Amino acid sequence: MKHILSVAVLAGLPSLAMAHEFTAGDLTIDHPFIFESAPTAMAGGGYMAITNTGDTADRLVAARADFPRVELHRSFEEDGVMRMAEQEDGIEIPAGETVTLEPGGLHVMFMGLNGDPFEIGEEIPVTLTFEEAGEVEVIFNVEARMGEGMDHSGHGDMDHSGHGN
Secondary structure (H helix, E strand, O other): OOOOOOHHHHHHOHHHHHOOEEEEOOEEEEEEEEEOOOOOOOEEEEEEEEEEOOOOOEEEEEEEOOOOEEEEEEEEEEOOEEEEEEOOOOEEEOOOOEEEEOOOOEEEEEEOOOOOOOOOOOEEEEEEEEOOOEEEEEEEEEEOOOOOOOOOOOOOOOOOOOOOO
């Protein structure tokens, strides 16, 4: 089961397919991406920066895609061990601020890859749901991990040195 957006779908959504930035109301979703994964990976993390230029906070409450489970997660250290937990109350996007989902922190977790790894060049359609802005259709591009020819210097303060969760 490949999750690549088909050419037929792309033909109907030319601006969405080529964009690396998506907007909904006062929110801008910048550079959604997923790192390529190993063939045996069962899950992978999705990352992006969300900027709220409005006067009121919003909250990312869900992400939906063609996977058995998609959840909002955070990574944290506890007793010297890195752990992950679902962000059941969502992710607040304060007014006038940018929240960065990045390796080692907040992220979208795609679970149930079941032998179908994320491959460089894939485009993964995802619906993000916000309390105020509503549903926003975005495309997560699957990219090489840093050190393999990708330059993310123009994409906010994301630290791409992590390993994707």
